[in-house]
Amino acid sequence: MQWETVIGLEVHVQLATQSKIFSGASTAFGAEPNTQACAIDLGLPGVLPVLNEGAVAMAVQFGLAIDAHIPDTSLFERKNYFYPDLPKGYQTSQMAQPIVGKGEVEIVLDDDVRKRIRIHHAHLEEDAGKSLHEDFHGMSGIDLNRAGTPLLEIVSEPDMRSAKEAVAYIRAIHAIVTYLGISDGNMAEGSMRCDVNVSVRPKGQEAFGTRAEIKNVNSFRFVERAIEFEVERQIELIEDGGKVVQETRLYDPDQDETRSMRTKEEANDYRYFPCPDLLPVMLDSAYIEHQRATLPELPTEKRHRFENSLGLSTYDAGVLSATRPTAEYFEAVLAVCGDAKQAANWVQGELSGHLNRENIDISNSPVTPEQLGGLVSRVLDDTINGKAAKQVFAALWNNEGQSADEIIEARGLKQVTDTGAIEAMIDQVIADSPVQVAQYRDADPEKRGKMIGYFVGQVMKASRGTANPQQVNGLLKQKLDEA
Amino acid sequence: MHEMTLTELAKGLKAGDFSSRELTTSLLDRIERLDGELNTFITVTRDQALAAADAADQARARGDERPLAGLPLALKDIFCTRGVRTSCGSKMLDNFVSPYDATVVEKLEAAGMVSLGKTNMDEFAMGSSNENSFYGAVKNPWDKSAVPGGSSGGSAAAVAAGFTPAALGTDTGGSIRQPAAFCGVTGLKPTYGRVSRYGMIAYASSLDQGGPMARSAEDCAHLLGAIAGHDLRDSTSVARVVPDYLAELDTPLAGLKIGLPKEYFGDGLDPEVERAVREAIGVYESLGAKVCEVSLPHTHLAIPAYYVIAPAEASSNLSRYDGVRFGHRCNAPADLEDLYKRSRAEGFGDEVKRRILIGTHTLSEGFFDAYYRKAQQVRRLIRQDFLDAFDEVDVLMGPAAPTPAFDLGAKKDPVSMYLQDIYTIAINLAGIPGISVPAGFSGQGQRPIGLQILGQHFAEAQLLNVAHQFQQATDWHRRHPSLDQETI
Numbered sequence: 001m002q003w004e005t006v007i008g009l010e011v012h013v014q015l016a017t018q019s020k021i022f023s024g025a026s027t028a029f030g031a032e033p034n035t036q037a038c039a040i041d042l043g044l045p046g047v048l049p050v051l052n053e054g055a056v057a058m059a060v061q062f063g064l065a066i067d068a069h070i071p072d073t074s075l076f077e078r079k080n081y082f083y084p085d086l087p088k089g090y091q092t093s094q095m096a097q098p099i100v101g102k103g104e105v106e107i108v109l110d111d112d113v114r115k116r117i118r119i120h121h122a123h124l125e126e127d128a129g130k131s132l133h134e135d136f137h138g139m140s141g142i143d144l145n146r147a148g149t150p151l152l153e154i155v156s157e158p159d160m161r162s163a164k165e166a167v168a169y170i171r172a173i174h175a176i177v178t179y180l181g182i183s184d185g186n187m188a189e190g191s192m193r194c195d196v197n198v199s200v201r202p203k204g205q206e207a208f209g210t211r212a213e214i215k216n217v218n219s220f221r222f223v224e225r226a227i228e229f230e231v232e233r234q235i236e237l238i239e240d241g242g243k244v245v246q247e248t249r250l251y252d253p254d255q256d257e258t259r260s261m262r263t264k265e266e267a268n269d270y271r272y273f274p275c276p277d278l279l280p281v282m283l284d285s286a287y288i289e290h291q292r293a294t295l296p297e298l299p300t301e302k303r304h305r306f307e308n309s310l311g312l313s314t315y316d317a318g319v320l321s322a323t324r325p326t327a328e329y330f331e332a333v334l335a336v337c338g339d340a341k342q343a344a345n346w347v348q349g350e351l352s353g354h355l356n357r358e359n360i361d362i363s364n365s366p367v368t369p370e371q372l373g374g375l376v377s378r379v380l381d382d383t384i385n386g387k388a389a390k391q392v393f394a395a396l397w398n399n400e401g402q403s404a405d406e407i408i409e410a411r412g413l414k415q416v417t418d419t420g421a422i423e424a425m426i427d428q429v430i431a432d433s434p435v436q437v438a439q440y441r442d443a444d445p446e447k448r449g450k451m452i453g454y455f456v457g458q459v460m461k462a463s464r465g466t467a468n469p470q471q472v473n474g475l476l477k478q479k480l481d482e483a
Numbered sequence: 484m485h486e487m488t489l490t491e492l493a494k495g496l497k498a499g500d501f502s503s504r505e506l507t508t509s510l511l512d513r514i515e516r517l518d519g520e521l522n523t524f525i526t527v528t529r530d531q532a533l534a535a536a537d538a539a540d541q542a543r544a545r546g547d548e549r550p551l552a553g554l555p556l557a558l559k560d561i562f563c564t565r566g567v568r569t570s571c572g573s574k575m576l577d578n579f580v581s582p583y584d585a586t587v588v589e590k591l592e593a594a595g596m597v598s599l600g601k602t603n604m605d606e607f608a609m610g611s612s613n614e615n616s617f618y619g620a621v622k623n624p625w626d627k628s629a630v631p632g633g634s635s636g637g638s639a640a641a642v643a644a645g646f647t648p649a650a651l652g653t654d655t656g657g658s659i660r661q662p663a664a665f666c667g668v669t670g671l672k673p674t675y676g677r678v679s680r681y682g683m684i685a686y687a688s689s690l691d692q693g694g695p696m697a698r699s700a701e702d703c704a705h706l707l708g709a710i711a712g713h714d715l716r717d718s719t720s721v722a723r724v725v726p727d728y729l730a731e732l733d734t735p736l737a738g739l740k741i742g743l744p745k746e747y748f749g750d751g752l753d754p755e756v757e758r759a760v761r762e763a764i765g766v767y768e769s770l771g772a773k774v775c776e777v778s779l780p781h782t783h784l785a786i787p788a789y790y791v792i793a794p795a796e797a798s799s800n801l802s803r804y805d806g807v808r809f810g811h812r813c814n815a816p817a818d819l820e821d822l823y824k825r826s827r828a829e830g831f832g833d834e835v836k837r838r839i840l841i842g843t844h845t846l847s848e849g850f851f852d853a854y855y856r857k858a859q860q861v862r863r864l865i866r867q868d869f870l871d872a873f874d875e876v877d878v879l880m881g882p883a884a885p886t887p888a889f890d891l892g893a894k895k896d897p898v899s900m901y902l903q904d905i906y907t908i909a910i911n912l913a914g915i916p917g918i919s920v921p922a923g924f925s926g927q928g929q930r931p932i933g934l935q936i937l938g939q940h941f942a943e944a945q946l947l948n949v950a951h952q953f954q955q956a957t958d959w960h961r962r963h964p965s966l967d968q969e970t971i
């Protein structure tokens with residue numbers, strides 16, 4: 001039987017506010033346990049929450065970025081359950097009236113096929129703390145630094161049909177929130193975590209199959225692997241005559257498998273009710289328009305512009321618009337050198353090669369976009385050849401000079417285009433290589449094309465890479481073919 | 484000094500008749516001498532009180548003219564006080580020393596007031612007799628076989644006993660007004676949102692409101708002015724100017740329109756209470772007020788609605804007492820489940836457990852619409868009843884409680900206890916202010932009776948004026964129980 005996969009995602013995005021959603025404590029990552037938890041985060045008797053307006057603004061910006069309806073009233077509710085790292089015994093969240101209504105996100109698949117994924121809603125909520133199970137003999141430690149960190153939970157419709165689509169969707173969400181600057185999008189630090197709902201159904205069948213929810217998957221790769229494992233598990237189960245049960249599962253990256261956590265029967269009754277400590281959030285159209293005015297150019301718009309106005313390929317436009325730092329870097333290089341194609345080649349080639357090799361984020365690149373733009377300009381105006389340009393780039397990377405011009409000057413990398421000087425070097429090489437010259441001249445004209453490479457290399461070496469390669473080629477051919 | 488009002492004590496301090504230290508010492512000594520039996524205080528903070536009194540005296544010597552500086556008061560043990568145990572009347576918080584001050588505590592300290600300590604209360608403010616305290620029942624200073632009312636029973640009894648000229652209480656369904664009535668003191672529940680709830684341990688967040696309990700409406704006006712106001716730490720506090728509550732106290736009442744809700748004078752009202760209340764209304768007529776009957780047709784739904792909404796909120800508010808971070812923790816828990824179950828089973832008393840169970844049930848899937856949502860609809864109808872009534876009249880009057888103080892141990896059945904709040908609970912559901920003023924005594928046992936006056940949202944100045952004018956014409960509020968002779 002042919003099976004179809006159906007996937008819906010809940011993505012929890014940690015918002016980049018300075019302080020927590022209901023208290024003034026810092027949200028910075030990595031502090032000593034329980035040093036960033038104030039009386040409110042600890043849920044001490046008598047404390048009350050006060051909503052962080054910054055979190056509301058960020059949620060609204062996200063809503064506008066996905067063309068969502070922003071209701072004029074939204075409501076915080078309490079989700080009640082006991083857990084040691086949940087200080088109040090309830091999580092303040094939104095349920096019946098979330099801050100962001102229905103919207104849409106465009107995803108691009110490998111073959112440049114575009115698809116629109118519907119967003120059911122997005123709501124604000126507070127994060128819980130962390131339970132630490134190591135280092136405490138027979139006990140657990142609780143770190144409440146993360147308690148109260150603002151989260152935007154983005155809930156999609158079950159519109160994805162493959163693991164690849166799911167990953168493309170998460171990448172699209174990642175791009176939007178990082179473009180908006182409402183999250184650092186750092187998945188390793190938990191700034192984006194996904195719950196994946198997966199089911200399968202016979203191809204052509206309309207009704208959904210029973211779904212399993214895989215909780216807390218926190219990398220693009222794990223999302224893909226978890227879905228692939230889960231789809232295979234469900235198909236096998238059904239084909240063997242079994243039934244998928246509605247349950248919560250956990251993905252274990254070490255075993256590369258999903259395991260059951262709890263079934264529906266064991267699920268909590270969260271007893272949601274409106275939080276009496278917080279007023280409804282009322283947003284008027286002036287506020288929403290004000291937020292709209294702060295929106296930057298978004299990834300989809302940028303990709304279209306790179307492709308249509310700058311003439312980049314679909315692939316290049318996609319890569320360069322994928323994250324805001326990459327796009328900003330590219331646009332800064334372009335602003336200096338004026339040639340989109342060259343700027344794109346350098347950012348995706350030499351720069352991203354170096355960054356990947358040393359695992360550095362583009363926003364921390366040792367070569368600034370202004371420096372790279374200066375370098376590309378010197379290539380474009382023929383001051384240096386491609387080979388020298390790589391040397392200049394390496395020097396900039398190693399901080400051996402302030403600018404391309406300074407390095408070119410200091411190292412004498414300026415391209416030699418003086419025909420007389422190049423001819424002198426060629427004459428010397430020919431004089432030093434009698435055997436090779438003889439072989440060349442004996443060879444068929446078709447083979448000569450390959451053999452000339454040796455002489456070009458020798459001349460370039462003699463010029464320490466500065467000779468104009470086209471000139472060297474032409475003059476060599478003349479001289480070798482003369483006899 | 485233990486019978487003087489705050490206003491009189493303030494004059495005495497200003498005139499130099501006595502110092503704050505002398506006043507404070509005298510009250511602390513009286514508490515030490517007489518509170519063993521009454522049990523109005525859970526914690527007496529003698530050292531802090533004397534230090535605060537000295538500071539106030541020194542400030543006064545330097546020319547400090549803050550009107551409340553150096554005046555003593557007591558705090559219901561529901562208000563968080565930095566460095567001082569804040570128990571909420573519960574074993575659960577017997578070991579809880581708050582690391583911060585409630586907003587109202589900060590405000591009273593800034594005004595220079597001297598806290599004598601923390602008063603007894605029904606556990607987590609759940610009760611109408613103060614018998615639900617982990618620290619034992621409080622006795623009514625007028626009659627030690629009677630309850631003082633609750634949940635702010637310790638505060639009311641401490642004022643009546645002459646231990647403190649004033650105290651703060653909290654009122655979720657009558658917990659200031661009913662004990663004020665039972666103990667013969669004046670108690671004001673402000674409009675919801677008038678006084679910050681930050682640092683006031685939550686029972687039912689949409690109903691809880693702190694307020695003053697004292698020997699006169701004028702004293703309540705002084706205190707309300709000190710504690711009212713918008714607080715950025717409490718989103719439900721209202722950003723509205725705090726008027727000078729003293730300014731309107733002397734406004735004559737001629738032409739005042741008083742409504743008597745007919746539902747407040749029906750079956751179940753003790754005849755002696757009715758007589759006292761009607762006599763009080765007669766006093767108002769003699770002051771020029773016009774009296775008419777009004778109807779609050781949804782009154783009979785107030786107690787059922789309250790016992791859905793308040794326990795629902797409580798069940799959630801009290802989830803934080805789990806033995807993990809603070810408060811009572813059971814010995815040697817076997818696992819997490821055991822830690823939760825035993826810590827909570829041991830830490831909470833029966834009434835608290837009962838309300839947690841009720842609230843958990845009414846919020847459960849499948850019951851939410853029938854209970855919680857329905858109760859919220861009823862709540863809107865009750866609020867509308869009051870708004871409609873205030874289209875016709877300026878204030879409403881009636882009894883604060885259906886009977887005078889009842890005997891300790893008399894009410895064993897929870898529902899008969901819940902019915903104590905029949906005249907007070909709707910006021911919290913509507914969010915309007917109410918004040919209880921002494922209006923006489925029952926013949927048998929000399930137990931006080933309270934008149935309740937209700938006003939529109941934020942009409943505290945008018946309520947205080949109406950109460951003050953009554954107290955200018957009567958002396959019920961100047962009667963004091965004679966504790967000294969009995970103990971000497």
